[in-house]
Amino acid sequence: IREQGLDGVSTVGQSMGARMVLELARRGVGGDTVALDPGGFWSDRELLVFGATLRPSIALVRALRGMLPALLGNSVGRTLLLAQLSARPWALSRETVLPDVRGLADSPSTGAALDALTKGPKQQGAPAGTVPGRVTIGWGRRDLVTLPRQAARATDLYPDAVLHWFERCGHFPQWDAPHEAIRLILDSTS
Structure with missing residues (x-):
């Protein structure tokens, strides 16, 4: 800057x-x-829960990468995949969430970013x-x-x-x- x-x-x-x-x-x-x-x-305990829940969620999204358009194309799929991130995932459109979810799945730096958040300084x-x-x-x-x-x-x-x-x-x-x-x-x- x-x-x-x-x-x-x-x-x-x-x-x-x-x-x-x-x-x-x-x-x-x-x-x-x-x-x-x-x-x-986060408190120390909240940080442990954050890491323990978000890492598997990201792994799941990566495993389902090819099916994301279909899964996010219906309210049940959005609810199951996005319940941790949205208060009303069923009400969101696929067009709203798909780019963000794909970005999370595709980014080569997601793991390093999570490490920085969970293992780095407060x-x-x-x-x-x-x-x-x-x-x-x-x-x-x-x-x-x-x-x-x-x-x-x-x-x-x-x-x-x-x-x-x-x-x-x-x-x-x-x-x-x-x-x-x-x-x-x-x-x-x-």
Whole structure:
């Protein structure tokens, strides 16, 4: 960001990307920050459950790679495959979720990313007044990946952050509450 002369640019991330933009803000890089359901705020026990549930889910998605269009093409398949990620997976369209699920299955860095999340350092915070812009953290009240109780840990570590709750929303606000997510991002970065 600095090398490209983009100091002050707004950053937005979701899940691991949300952890990354919070880390950028902690390091004083960027401008306004929006972090949606950020990883990194698990207790030790929650982290074990996260790793133990998400790794097999990813392995399953990879094994079913060729059948994903059909499985995600009906509400039962979406519910079975996406229950950990969405508050209402049956209500999502195949066109909405298929690119993301394929990306998870196809990415060569998924394993390394999970290792970084589960075996790497815990998220550090930024003392009040030290981030370069506004920090907004959005959290789904029905998130089963980064549990809602973790929001208190996040706001403790980032005391300047404003917390926004997405009602009836799982881990992906862009799936479960897309208009609200867009509005939050635009309002928080303009």
